[in-house]
Amino acid sequence: MSMIASNPVASVDAEFWREIPGYSAIAANEFSDPAWQERNCLIRADQVTELLAGLVHDEFVTDLADGLSHSTMSMRVTPYLIALINWESPRGDPIRRQFLPLRSEMTASHPLLRLDSLNEHADEIAGGLVHRYPDRALFLATDRCPVYCRFCTRSYSVGVDTPVVLKDRNAPIADRWRAAIDAIRATPSIVDVVVSGGDCFRLKPDQLLELGGELINIGRLRRIRFASKGLSVLPMKIINDDAWTDALIRLSDLGRSRGIEVSLHTHINHPREVTEFVVAAARRLFSNGVMVRNQSVLLRGVNDDFAAMSSLVKLLSDHHIHPYYTYVCDLVSGVEDMRTTVRRACDLEKCIRGLTAGYNTPTFVVDAPGGGGKRDAHSYEAYDREIGLAVYSAPSVRPGELFLYPDPLHSLSPAMASDWAIADRAREMVQTVLRRAKESL
Ligand code: SF4
Structure with missing residues (x-):
């Protein structure tokens, strides 16, 4: 693994969006207006052609349209993100790879993949309220x-x-x-609530205040975390949408006055996402006392190399966005090409640890498929790199059970990848690694 880190400073040219033909006449105050950004989100492949006239080949747009017709996620991208993509080389661009699916990149999913791979439905105690860990709950406030x-x-x-x-x-x-809040109130072990979805950026300020206020008023909670990717994909909302940002700051202040930490958990994956806009937004939150933590996803071709990950960690730390977790990508349909191996995660963590303060070093985790919760990537009970299968236990979440995380098929030998498609052979491989895990316990 290369240990040469790129310069940990992300910058883009002033008014970088003007390089995009469709945004060439957009002034800074318009581009910085979150309402303009939201009104002009791209949701269809043909809008890419219209906007980028001449900058993108027809073949790319056809590939995108085909990718969207096979994707589990629809398209919605802010003009801000579109302008951050390097359109001279969009196929290899780390921002494009995250939001615009190309059919030509999609490969067969691993046979162990299931929709709702984390089995969240099984742990719901009310509609959209997941109670997996004893003291925490996940409140899916919006979709x-x-x-x-x-x-x-x-x-x-x-x-x-x-x-x-x-x-x-x-x-x-x-x-x-109402039903979810009642369920939290009725479950004394819950002292920590993650409000997610979906994304809290899509809640209106009064919805944010209402929900945050209700949770704070329960009295027993010690931590409330609002989850939003907004800081990285629409930072101008934090800078310029005073109603939304003030609502978050008010909740943070109210929580602190009652001994409750109210924080924002965000999702930044690549150093190029840490622009001057993001820095200004992060500064507004920091100077108003809002704790911000980051949860990255380890993605092949985006941040699965030392240069990208080390730059990201340093940039986040420098701007008071605490690098909390790096998740090995979950089993999600249509993104097998973006998944990396458990070994890659362990190697990266080994190289990153020591670069900066321990509390600013993210923990690399596997969210154990089937509901085992987050496990340190290196804490497997058994890991067969040839078969491409790691086995985890989760004693404090689901005692006595074992959870499987498969490496992506593209990381295996062609013969091994073919074996996974044969049901009997796949069962045999799972049993082999499970047996080894049980022997190690
Ligand atoms: S990863 Fe987060 S921001 Fe992205 S689509 Fe899912 S919930 Fe939304």
Whole structure:
């Protein structure tokens, strides 16, 4: 693994968006207006042609349209993100890879993949309220996001229907929220709530205040985390949408006055996403006392190399966005090409640890498929690199059970990848690694 890190400073030219033909006349105040950004999100492949006239080949747009017709996530991309993509070489661009699916890149999913791979439905104690860990709950407040990521774990619910998935809705409906809040109140072990979805950026300021206020008023909670990718994909909302940002700051202040930490958990994957806009937004949150943590996803061709990951960690730390977790990509349909191996995650963590303060070093985790929760990537009970299968236990979450995480098929030898398609052979391989895991316990 190369240990040469790129310069850990992300910058883009001032008014970089003007390079895009369709944005060449857009002034800075318009581009910085979150309402303009939201109104002008791209949701169809043909809009890419219209906007980029001459900068993109027809073949790319056809590939994109075909990719969308096979994707579990629909398309929604802000103009800001579109302008950050290097359109001279879009196929290898780390931002393009996250949001615009190309059919030519899609490969067969691993046979162990299931929609809702984390089995969240099984742990619901109310509609959209997942209680997996003893002291925490996940509140899926909405099913909408400012953008849609190809690799979304919650592709069973988030976004609009696609040709391959009809979504289980988790809309922000008052009755559903009421039932979820009642369930939290009635479960004394819960002291920590993650409000996610979907993305809290899509909640209106009064919805944010109402929900945050209700949770704070329960009295027993110690931590409330609002999850939003907005800081990285629509940072101008934090800078310029005072109503939304003030709502978050008010909740943070109110929580602190009651001994409750109210924080923002965000999702930045590549150093190029840390632009001057993001830095300004992060500074506004920091100077108003809002704790911000980052949860990256390890993605092949995006950030699965030392240069990208080390730059990201340093940039986040420098701007007071705590690098909390790096997730090995979940088993999500249509993104096998983006998954990396458990070995890759362990190697990267080994190289990253020591570069900066321990508390600013992300923990690399596998969210154990089937509901084992987050496990340190290197804490497997057994890992057969040839078969491409790691086995984890989760004593404090599901004692006595074992959970399987398969490496992507493209990382295996052609013979081994073919073996996974044969049901009897796949069963045999699973049993072999499980046996080894049981012997090690
Ligand atoms: S922002 Fe988060 S919840 Fe929304 S699509 Fe991306 S990964 Fe999924």
